[in-house]
Amino acid sequence: MGYANPQQTAAGIHTRLYSRAFIVDDRRRRVVFVTADVLKALQVKYGDVYRQDNVVLSGTHTHCGPAGYFQYTLFMISSKGYIKASIEPLVNGIVKSIDRAHRNMKPGRIYRNKGEVDDSSLNRSPHSYLNNPEDERDRYQWNTDKQVLVLKFTDEDGDGMGMLSWFAVHAVSMNYTNRMVSSDNMGHASYLLEQDKNPGTLPGQGAFVAGFSSSNLGDVSPNTRGPHCMNTGLSCDYLNSSCPVGGTKMCQGFGPGNDMFDSTRLIGHNIYRKAKELYANAVEEVTGPLHSAHQWVNMTEVKVQINSTHTVSTCKPALGHSFAAGTTDGGGDLNFTQGAVEGDPFWDGIRDALLGEPSNETQECHHPKPILFSTGEMNWPLPWHPQIVDVQIITIGSVAVVAVPGEMTTMSGRRLREAVKQELEAEATLRDTEVVIAGLSNVYTHYITTYEEYQVQRYEGASTIYGPHTLSAYLHKYRGLARAIAQDKVSELPVGPEPPFFKKLFNLLLPAPVDRKPANSSFGDVVQQVYPVYRQGDVVSVTFVAGNPRHSGDMREKTFVTVEIYDNRTAAWEVVYTDASWETRFHWLKGSNNRSNATVEWHILPSTPGGSYRIKHFGHFKQMKALRPVISPYEGSSDVFRVTDSFYYE
Ligand SMILES: *[C@@H]1O[C@H](CO)[C@@H](O)[C@H](O)[C@H]1NC(C)=O
Numbered sequence: 200m201g202y203a204n205p206q207q208t209a210a211g212i213h214t215r216l217y218s219r220a221f222i223v224d225d226r227r228r229r230v231v232f233v234t235a236d237v238l239k240a241l242q243v244k245y246g247d248v249y250r251q252d253n254v255v256l257s258g259t260h261t262h263c264g265p266a267g268y269f270q271y272t273l274f275m276i277s278s279k280g281y282i283k284a285s286i287e288p289l290v291n292g293i294v295k296s297i298d299r300a301h302r303n304m305k306p307g308r309i310y311r312n313k314g315e316v317d318d319s320s321l322n323r324s325p326h327s328y329l330n331n332p333e334d335e336r337d338r339y340q341w342n343t344d345k346q347v348l349v350l351k352f353t354d355e356d357g358d359g360m361g362m363l364s365w366f367a368v369h370a371v372s373m374n375y376t377n378r379m380v381s382s383d384n385m386g387h388a389s390y391l392l393e394q395d396k397n398p399g400t401l402p403g404q405g406a407f408v409a410g411f412s413s414s415n416l417g418d419v420s421p422n423t424r425g426p427h428c429m430n431t432g433l434s435c436d437y438l439n440s441s442c443p444v445g446g447t448k449m450c451q452g453f454g455p456g457n458d459m460f461d462s463t464r465l466i467g468h469n470i471y472r473k474a475k476e477l478y479a480n481a482v483e484e485v486t487g488p489l490h491s492a493h494q495w496v497n498m499t500e501v502k503v504q505i506n507s508t509h510t511v512s513t514c515k516p517a518l519g520h521s522f523a524a525g526t527t528d529g530g531g532d533l534n535f536t537q538g539a540v541e542g543d544p545f546w547d548g549i550r551d552a553l554l555g556e557p558s559n560e561t562q563e564c565h566h567p568k569p570i571l572f573s574t575g576e577m578n579w580p581l582p583w584h585p586q587i588v589d590v591q592i593i594t595i596g597s598v599a600v601v602a603v604p605g606e607m608t609t610m611s612g613r614r615l616r617e618a619v620k621q622e623l624e625a626e627a628t629l630r631d632t633e634v635v636i637a638g639l640s641n642v643y644t645h646y647i648t649t650y651e652e653y654q655v656q657r658y659e660g661a662s663t664i665y666g667p668h669t670l671s672a673y674l675h676k677y678r679g680l681a682r683a684i685a686q687d688k689v690s691e692l693p694v695g696p697e698p699p700f701f702k703k704l705f706n707l708l709l710p711a712p713v714d715r716k717p718a719n720s721s722f723g724d725v726v727q728q729v730y731p732v733y734r735q736g737d738v739v740s741v742t743f744v745a746g747n748p749r750h751s752g753d754m755r756e757k758t759f760v761t762v763e764i765y766d767n768r769t770a771a772w773e774v775v776y777t778d779a780s781w782e783t784r785f786h787w788l789k790g791s792n793n794r795s796n797a798t799v800e801w802h803i804l805p806s807t808p809g810g811s812y813r814i815k816h817f818g819h820f821k822q823m824k825a826l827r828p829v830i831s832p833y834e835g836s837s838d839v840f841r842v843t844d845s846f847y848y849e
Pocket residue numbers: 436438439441446536
């Protein structure tokens with residue numbers, strides 16, 4: 200989904216996506232924070248216990264998740280429509296995570312702590328950032344926020360139950376060439392802390408839940424070695440991030456690792472390590488009541504008085520030319536470059552012919568953005584972009600979580616935090632509130648830059664869809680929510696216009712074809728066997744005759760892969776890794792004539808104990824029987840192989 204790259208279709212699993220739910224109740228009110236790897240609004244089924252106003256759904260922003268779950272046309276183009284097989288497991292998984300949190304509630308305490316994570320983020324549009332006023336920039340040491348805020352949840356005996364944290368970095372360590380579902384750097388941080396706190400459990404099964412949430416990451420890249428030209432190794436152009444040969448597509452950010460897996464591991468590990476330390480040392484108790492304030496806002500028509508003489512307005516949604524350039528974390532395919540403040544007659548001509556010309560009103564409203572897609576004026580077959588968005592704040596005692604329906608840049612996030620803090624501080628008990636931005640919450644509306652950054656029209660400015668005053672409108676709206684909380688008048692807030700839910704969603708994705716296999720073989724047969732012996736650090740690989748993973752349907756809490764060790768004491772096989780484990784990679788390889796293979800890799804860590812192992816693969820295949828499709832399960836196993844402890848001789 201994340202790169203909107205039609206070639207990046209799913210073909211395996213790197214790490215799994217989890218929904219992690221946190222429910223807090225102060226005996227009067229209740230709030231739920233869900234760090235899901237999705238952006239879709241949740242249809243919750245708990246009567247009036249969990250409502251629009253007290254449930255925050257916040258995406259980790261992995262770019263390697265399944266697509267096809269968001270009803271607006273622009274987002275359905277690269278996914279070929281609205282895909283039930285994507286949306287149902289996502290929604291059911293999120294609801295299940297809330298069910299579990301609900302069932303496991305017990306009295307406890309919350310502590311907060313914060314610190315800085317180094318070497319894990321880089322501003323990918325420094326030129327836009329530099330357009331912010333100098334006196335404002337001078338107040339900050341860095342052009343990204345390195346802060347990580349941690350909430351530690353314990354029971355009444357002080358035993359840890361979970362951790363929730365926020366850090367601003369894009370989950371784009373895995374690049375668009377990756378075709379495995381992956382939870383990327385933020386998901387890896389969760390995985391590491393959960394493995395640490397739930398020793399001996401398989402991923403997703405321990406009691407301790409660690410959520411790492413997105414924040415004001417709009418202009419923040421994890422690719423810390425920065426962008427350079429992939430073909431020549433030289434620097435990209437600073438202003439337009441393009442390369443002399445190959446243009447935008449060649450200018451790509453890298454690092455800190457040598458490949459994307461290594462970079463994901465390193466960034467995930469940095470965030471995990473800091474959060475773990477902050478968690479261990481958290482002593483400042485979070486006390487005070489819960490509040491939640493939510494409104495729907497029609498973002499196309501918010502008017503804000505910015506000074507005594509001027510009132511400004513947001514616009515109908517539109518994307519600028521630089522949107523199509525992409526970023527240094529994944530460049531676009533065409534010859535667009537970032538920083539365009541003038542249109543291109545060639546592309547504008549094609550756009551006008553195919554999609555229609557943007558109205559003069561919208562063009563003026565978005566100035567200086569040259570409009571590429573006037574999405575607010577495009578309604579076929581369904582509206583291309585949301586107009587109604589959610590604005591929401593929940594306060595958990597002295598922590599205010601500002602749920603933002605998009606990607607705020609570093610400076611936008613700072614301005615919003617400051618505005619909310621100012622309003623809350625009007626109430627004496629809220630003086631010491633820690634304000635945090637929860638990015639990509641509830642609904643997705645691309646980016647939110649400052650007015651000054653917008654003028655530069657790099658990718659983030661071009662993707663600020665409600666025009667140059669988008670941030671001013673949000674500041675106004677969130678101030679209103681914060682004021683209502685400070686004055687305990689949340690119930691007086693107007694609910695706002697309810698967003699539409701479309702019924703006639705299109706789906707152009709064909710059902711997966713029947714599965715074929717080579718003559719004299721069965722699904723699950725091994726076609727490429729393991730070696731008899733491996734050492735720590737090696738990669739085991741085994742290939743099976745496979746069915747299309749789409750035929751396996753909802754695989755939540757099941758696995759396509761196990762790595763098993765033989766336990767000589769019990770004479771039984773014990774599962775040590777699944778397809779959710781960092782150590783395993785499940786690749787599905789589609790061949791001709793509807794045949795396919797599944798290759799499972801196990802990257803043996805240096806700490807892995809020696810022993811006898813096997814790798815199993817589970818799947819389903821589809822056949823026609825009496826002209827009707829029949830789906831059947833299969834499984835296969837590798838030969839048994841040994842992992843020996845490494846010995847080093849000098
Ligand atoms: C990018 O900017 C450089 C000058 O800084 C210019 O030479 C180059 O043509 C620009 N590239 C594109 C594709 O516009």
